[in-house]
Each structure stands twice: as C-alpha cells, then as structure tokens.
Amino acid sequence: MSITPTEIRAWSRLGQRGAFFGVAMPRIAAEKSSLKLLTADLALLSGMERFQNGFPEKFLNVGIAEQNMIGIAAGLAMEGDCVFATTYASFIAVRCLEHIRQHLSHMKCNVKVIGTAAGTAAARSGVSHWATEDLAFMRSLPNLTVFSAADSLEAVKIAEYAADTPGPVYIRLSGGLNCPVVYKEDYSFCPGRLTELRKGNQAAVIATGLMVAESLRAAEQLEKEGISCSVYNMHTIKPVDREGLREIFERHGLIVTVEEHNVIGGMGSAVAEYKATLEHMPRQVFIGFEDTYAGAGSQRYVWEQNGLTDMQIASRIKNEWELKSQVSMIGKKKND
C-alpha cells in the first residue's frame, strides 16, 4: 500500500526519530515475531509509547547503560532475534564503539543500531550530545552497512529494509521534530544506490542527512545565478555506490560533498576514497564541520557558524565554480 502525501507530512512533523520508532517500528513489529527494540532510557524522547504499549514483550529498556544494551542485543540476536537498539548517535557510535566492533562487526550479530539526533540536532545540549564523527567510526567497521536518512519517509524506508535484511547495520537519524520533506511522494528505496534528486550538468552536490534538503535549496539558488547543479542523496554511506559515483564524476566538472559531520572520515571521505583510485576526475569540495566543534546554540546557529546553511552552501559552490573556471582559463591560455 502506498504512503499518502498526508502521511508524509504527518511523519515529517514527528521528525526522523519519531517516524522511525513511532510509525515504522510498530508496523514492523506487527509482522515480525522475532523483532526486539532496545532503548537506553530514551523511550519517551524517541516516541516509543505506541510500540511499548502494543508490543511490551518485544520491548526492553535497559536503563542508562548503553554498552550493556549492545551486549544484550547481541545475545538476543545470537538466539535468533532481529534486534534494533538505539540511543543518541554519539552514545551509540562513540561510547559503544568497541562493543559494536566486537558483536556486530566481528561476530556479525543481526543487530541494527540506530543513532538519533545525529549531527547537531541537540545543539543546545552541547557537544556531548552532538554526533559529528559517528559516520567515521561506523564506516570503518567491517561487515557493517551504514545508512543515513534524508527525511522522515526515508527513515521509515530504511527501518523496513533493515528489518527485512539479516546482518548488522548502523542507521544515522538526524534532526529533532519537524524534519524538512525531501521525498514529497512515496518512492521505491534502493539501498546502496545514490538517488538523483535534481539533474544539472556543471557541479554535482552529493549530500546526506539534513544536508540533502539544504543542498536542494542551494541548487535552486545557484540555478538563478547561472550554475547548473545536480543533487544526489547518499543515503547508503557503506557500501559505497561505485557505479553511481563514477557516472557522477564523469558528468560533472566539480564534486561537492555536504554533510552535518566532520569533513574527516565521513560521507565526503567515502566519496574521495573511491575517487582517488580513478584517473582524471574532477576536484572535490568538502562541506562539513572543519575538524571543530564550533558554535553552541540553535541548530541553525551552529550550521551558520560552520557554513552549512543553504545560502552558505550556494555561495561556497559559486566561489569554487568561479575559481575552477578561472583556473581552466589560465590553463587554456598557457596551452595557447
């Protein structure tokens, strides 16, 4: 049954986390007997009441003990359950890193770890509650598939896919309530494949998480200024869509990666790692946190401090594109 635009709007108000745990998980639980959902004292914040009331036997709150949660999840998975375990992205990806490495990465337990409020959604709570390195940590773990949702609908799609596919997964959910809509209508989620959201022919913007919506608006602005940008949603950070990337590299003169994450080790790095193995490929601009924890305040404020708003992304791309044009003109003159 297809998802209606009304549902899409309602889910966007719940945010990625609310849609994932309040909508997708109860739906999955109704059909999957082996499902378990574990939280570390964040059931209320994550919108789990419906799940908790509807499926108490599938629900476990382990208290504020994230590392223990990963071990319990592994034990349940070793006995045949499909386990979803969640807390703030920084707590799960950083505090639990070794437990995830041992049980999910090395032992390949069928556990899906979901990091919520990734990026800087909890901006005012300070850096402790940010996650701007989670992709770097999770991406470096063998056997783990890594997803990052662009909006609430995609979060639901990723939940359904992860529940149906055995194997360990890290799912990055960004933002709080009211997540901007990227997908206005129902669509077919293709794991492992970059999604083209806008077709252009000069610069290619590859974005993930909340930066997808920002990048789409940046591309609209750039269109007005005479620069034609493609925009891609990289929802699967690992494995990397090599075929899709190669095609993008070949069709564009500049590659721009945009993520609410450190520029070290994240989605941009994943793109660059592959690009570096190819010859004669375009230059890449990394937009993200420049190896810093700059700014505390509202999420928008933090983004502004770090050049992550739509207009800042547009102006950065414009500058880079003009620079590139100048460089290639100088190159031509030299050759003449």
Next chain:
Amino acid sequence: MNINMTTENAARLARLAVRMRLDALDMALASGKNGSHLGGSLSCMEILAVLYGEVLRYDAGHPLQPDRDRFIPSKSHCVLAHIPALAYAGYLPHDEILEFQKDGGRLTGYPMRPEIGLEYSGGSLGMAVSVGIGMALSARENGRDSRIYILMGDGELNEGSVWEAFMAAAHYRLDHLTVIIDRNHLSYDGNTEEVMGIGSLGRKLDSFGWHVTACEGHDTGALLEAFAEEAVGKPHAVVADTVKGKGVSFMENNPRWHHHTLSRSEYEAARAEVLAKTAGDLQGGAL
C-alpha cells in the same frame, strides 16, 4: 537441576581436571615462543571440569540444539582449560588441542564457532555477561529450559560494563543465568587488591540482587554443591576462590605466569608435579 554430588563423582571430576591440566601443559609447550595463558587457565581447571563433566547439558553430536546450556568464557584467555574441556566433551578430536595457535586454525584467536562449542568470540574483557543476559531473556521468552553459564576472571570486574550487566541481570530476575567468578586474586600486573581493589565481592553481588555462593574453586565436590543451589528469581553468582597457576608450585600465585613461555625443563617439572600429586587417582576409574 540434576547434579550428581556423590564423592565418587567429585573424584571422577578431579581426575578429569588433572588430565586437562596435563593437556594444558602440552598446549603451553606446543605454543613455543608465542607463550600462552597458563596461570588463569590452571586456576579454572576444576570449574571447567565440573561444568563440562557434570553440570552443562549439551550434545556435541548436535551442537546447535536449541535447548542446550550455553557456556561462555568471558575470560576467553582461559583457552588452555576450555579447549581441553571441549575435547573431553567430544566437540573436537583430542589431537587438535595442540593446534590452538595454528595460523588460520579453527581454534586460533578466540573464534565464535558454535559447531565446536565455541559460542562466543571473546578476548576483550567485561562484555560476555551482557550477552548472557540476552541469551537468558531469549530462553525465558521462548520457554526453553537452557541455562546460561558465564565464566569471569576477577580482574575483569574492573570493567564498568560488567556492573551494568550485574544490575540488569538482577532487574530481569534471570534465574537461568549463572556467573562463575574465578577469584584467583591476580591480574596481569599483580594482586587485584593492589592493582584495583575489588573488595568484598560477595557483599557487592548480594547488594546487586544476586544469589551468591562462595566456594573453594579447586574442590570439585564444593563446586558441584555450589552449582546445585537453586536461585529462585535471582541470577546466581558462584565466587570460586582459586589459585592462579594452581597445581604447579612455581606458577602458583606468580603473576609472571599470566602469559608466558614454557621451557622444556619447566614443562617436565610441571608435569611431574601434577602427576605426582594425583598419580594414584588418575589410574583409578573412568572419566
């Protein structure tokens, strides 16, 4: 639980522990210059002999049978005790125990291979009780009678996640979960009370809501009695008082033997000592 607590059975298990000790020495010698974890394996030899020789319910011919009891050595470095026990239990040919460090071998590097009784890939300390909780919850939910046994070292009690797990196991009233603590009082760097004091372990566990049994960890009869205790609505902790390096005088209570190479002459001396103490016993009766 149906545990045979006769003195004959205790004596049989003591003989099994002696055989396993001899196996451990063979393995340590075979490890050559790589060295091996002798001290902490010798301290839990009786514990493993009693578990595999009497307490655990398993069928090596059907290793994945859902109703089996689960055993996880959270102190996974006790390979010199665990692998001989698995060989005794029929999970692997006895000759194979000497290949425990073979490049690419199926016993090398604490692997997870449930088909030969290795339920869990450990190595990093303080993680396995959490896994046991997941297993015990699953067994209870699915109406399986499986019991989950986790062997811990005392040194790994320094890990914080262990106490998260102790709290949770009592909270969930997991009376099919038994944790055995090999209380040998030594970690890599020395006496546990000097490195990082563990203090009154029994009182700590009791206050966490566990049923606690203290026992002499090299007395097979005492271990049988400890395992036979019923802990209703509570997880069970068996605090086994042991000696690191037990059975070989120059290894006993010596932290140097936590991980060390064994020379040929040390091997001969150790073997003679293990045999001398128990030679008569070893001759008598089947295992």
